[in-house]
Amino acid sequence: MSEYDLVIIGAGPGGLTAGLYAARARMNVLLIEKAVPGGQILVTDWIENYPGFPEGISGFDLAEKIKEQALALGLEIETAEVQGLDLSGTTKEIILKEKRIKTKSLIIASGASPRKLGVGEDKFMGKGISFCATCDGPFFRDKVVVAVGGGDTAVQESLFLTKFAQKVYVVHRRDELRATKILQERAFANDKIEFVWDSVVTGVDGFFSVEKVNVKNVKTGDEKTIEANGCFIWIGILPNTEFIKGDVKTDESGFILVDAKMQTNVPGVFAIGDVRDTPLRQIATAVGDGATAAVSAEHYVENA
Amino acid sequence: MAENIIHLNDEDFDELLKTSDKPIMVDFWAPWCGPCKAIGPTLEALADEFGDQITIAKVNVDDNPISPSKHNVQAIPTLIFFKDGAVVNQITGMVAKEKLEEAIKSVL
Numbered sequence: 001m002s003e004y005d006l007v008i009i010g011a012g013p014g015g016l017t018a019g020l021y022a023a024r025a026r027m028n029v030l031l032i033e034k035a036v037p038g039g040q041i042l043v044t045d046w047i048e049n050y051p052g053f054p055e056g057i058s059g060f061d062l063a064e065k066i067k068e069q070a071l072a073l074g075l076e077i078e079t080a081e082v083q084g085l086d087l088s089g090t091t092k093e094i095i096l097k098e099k100r101i102k103t104k105s106l107i108i109a110s111g112a113s114p115r116k117l118g119v120g121e122d123k124f125m126g127k128g129i130s131f132c133a134t135c136d137g138p139f140f141r142d143k144v145v146v147a148v149g150g151g152d153t154a155v156q157e158s159l160f161l162t163k164f165a166q167k168v169y170v171v172h173r174r175d176e177l178r179a180t181k182i183l184q185e186r187a188f189a190n191d192k193i194e195f196v197w198d199s200v201v202t203g204v205d206g207f208f209s210v211e212k213v214n215v216k217n218v219k220t221g222d223e224k225t226i227e228a229n230g231c232f233i234w235i236g237i238l239p240n241t242e243f244i245k246g247d248v249k250t251d252e253s254g255f256i257l258v259d260a261k262m263q264t265n266v267p268g269v270f271a272i273g274d275v276r277d278t279p280l281r282q283i284a285t286a287v288g289d290g291a292t293a294a295v296s297a298e299h300y301v302e303n304a
Numbered sequence: 305m306a307e308n309i310i311h312l313n314d315e316d317f318d319e320l321l322k323t324s325d326k327p328i329m330v331d332f333w334a335p336w337c338g339p340c341k342a343i344g345p346t347l348e349a350l351a352d353e354f355g356d357q358i359t360i361a362k363v364n365v366d367d368n369p370i371s372p373s374k375h376n377v378q379a380i381p382t383l384i385f386f387k388d389g390a391v392v393n394q395i396t397g398m399v400a401k402e403k404l405e406e407a408i409k410s411v412l
Contacts (some may be wrong), residue, residue, distance in 0.1 A: 034400040036342040043396070045341055079346075079401050097402065126379035126396035135337050135397075136379040138366075208376060230378075297412030 004030050005262070005301045007094055007103040009082055010240075012039025013283045014273030015109030016066045017290030017299075025298050031070075032094065032100065034081040038063030039111050040274070041283060045134040045160045050283050059134075062283070082110075082243045087266050090304070095243075104304060105297040107266040108244070108256060109290065112237035112281070117148065119203045121231065127214040128210025128230050133157040140165045140230045146213045147171070148201050149234035155179035155187050156233060157209035162192040169226055171196045171215055196226075202272045204231055239275045262293035268300045308351035310361040314370040317363060321389045327411045328359045328386040332377045334366050339398045340381040350408065358411050367403050385411050 006022050008015045011033035016229045022029040041047065044059030053062070071077070085106075086093040094101040114131040116122070121129045130136040137160060145165045147158040156179070161168045170187070175197045177184050183236035187193050198219045205212040213226045240252045248264040248271065249257045255278070256264055256271035263270050272289035311346035312320060312330070320328065331347055351360040365372045365380060373385055375391070385393035385407065392411055395404070 034402075035398050036346060038338075038342055042342050058338065060341055061340075063342070081400050081402055126382060127376065128378060130379055132339065132379075132397075135381070137341055138336070139378045139380075140335070209378060218340075 002028075002102075003091060004028050004101065004103040006030075006105045006107065006297050007025060007032065007092075007101060008107040008109055009094070009243075010039065010109035010111050010273075010275070011037035011067070011077060011285060012109060012111045012273060013041060013063070013066055014111075014290040015039075015107065015288035016070045016075075017287040018107050018109060018272060018294040019077075019290075020070040020073055021291050022297065023070065023073040023075040025294070027298060027301065029075065030103075031075055031077045032080055032082060032096075032101075034079070036079075037067045037077065040120075043132040043134060045157065047283065066287075079280075080122045084243050084245060087247050087248045087269060090268075092268065104301045106270065106292045107290075107297060108248070108269070108271040108275055109273050109286075109293075110240040110243075110275050112235060112239050115236045115238050116233065117201055117233055119201060121204050121233070124204055124210050124231075126204065128206065129204065130232050131234070132232065133160045133232060136230070136232075137161050137164050142166050143229040144169070144227060145230035145232060146201070146215075146226055147232045147234065149236075150174060150177040150179060151234065151236070152179045152183060154234035155183040157232065158193060159183070159186055159190060161232065162190055165192065165230070167172065168193050169196050169213075169228065170194070171199050171201055171213075173218060174198065175266035195295050201231065237274060237281070241275060246273075260292075261296040263296060263300075264288055268297070268304065270297055286287075308355040308360065309348060310369075312361045312363050312368070314368040317361075317368070317371045319360070320361070324359055324386075324389075326357065326359050327392075329408065329411075330371075330384050330386065331360070331362045332365050332372050332375075332380050332382045332384070333362055334364060334380055336366075337380050343381055343398055347403065349401070350404060353405075354408050354412075358408055366412060383407075386398065388409055403406055 273286035
């Protein structure tokens with residue numbers, strides 16, 4: 001069986017960029033994606049902090065453009081879900097359901113998934129509970145919804161929800177937002193948004209779908225119920241590392257630790273974007289990571 | 305090839321459910337939904353592969369509000385599997401092609 005110079009796991013902006021650089025460097029490279037290329041930006045309504053698009057661009061369109069560019073440069077993409085890794089030898093192996101793929105170097109770009117509340121919301125998934133305003137927002141036309149979180153995603157997507165919902169309660173566990181200032185200004189100026197400060201969601205209730213969201217003030221202990229048909233959750237992310245099982249070092253939350261070349265504790269194995277321990281999780285930082293890792297992998301393969 | 309996928313509206317949806325002797329997988333989608341557009345090529349590939357054993361159909365929820373509300377669809381993409389007119393499986397969100405293949409095989 002042939003051996004690749006480089007295998008990349010995950011086709012978000014970081015993985016696609018790494019693939020684009022590696023393909024241009026004429027490396028024998030394969031990108032493995034379990035679902036469809038794009039990653040989390042596919043669920044992002046509008047992106048206005050990625051350079052080169054002064055009017056902004058939709059997440060789907062940006063994903064398509066990055067994919068198109070990588071394919072045009074000769075990147076090969078395979079659709080499969082990685083089951084595990086074998087990093088014990090100089091040749092690394094990626095374990096798929098029906099075969100193993102051998103490679104000299106590996107870039108893990110598997111991204112992250114939204115963190116759940118853990119208050120039994122799973123049974124209402126797709127029935128009022130959502131992580132994706134651009135997918136599900138229009139189902140809440142003229143309805144009341146709750147949004148949970150205070151970061152960029154929570155505030156940006158809450159603003160998007162106001163296009164449809166008659167009222168958006170933003171429940172945040174602190175008394176100020178972490179979101180970037182321009183988003184805060186827009187949210188405070190929007191009369192459909194009402195903030196529920198110092199509060200957490202303790203449960204959701206309903207018959208077929210969400211009808212009530214229970215909220216508790218963490219400072220006073222007061223509990224109240226918000227009558228709402230939807231509850232959108234944006235309280236951070238968890239790394240997609242189920243297939244890694246201790247093969248590389250991570251921090252206590254599971255994010256992969258790397259050096260300035262994006263290399264993990266295993267030589268020839270790199271990690272980029274949201275799956276790594278990074279101070280900022282943006283498209284701009286993920287693509288930067290991707291370029292760095294691809295060049296690092298190229299050097300590693302040349303000198304191995 | 306996209307011709308293997310049928311586009312249904314509220315009227316022919318009910319008709320197809322009543323008359324089909326094959327299982328049906330219906331994709332509820334909308335043009336404004338990035339993930340819906342992203343899984344489009346996957347569904348086309350599945351229709352090429354399994355089109356003679358299962359009917360793969362799409363319902364645009366913007367143009368056809370009745371069918372999604374009848375089946376409690378509040379999120380898209382949602383894929384609903386019907387066999388003999390009854391719902392046998394439902395998948396919400398973007399899913400890997402392998403998972404969809406398994407889901408299709410289990411209703412054949």
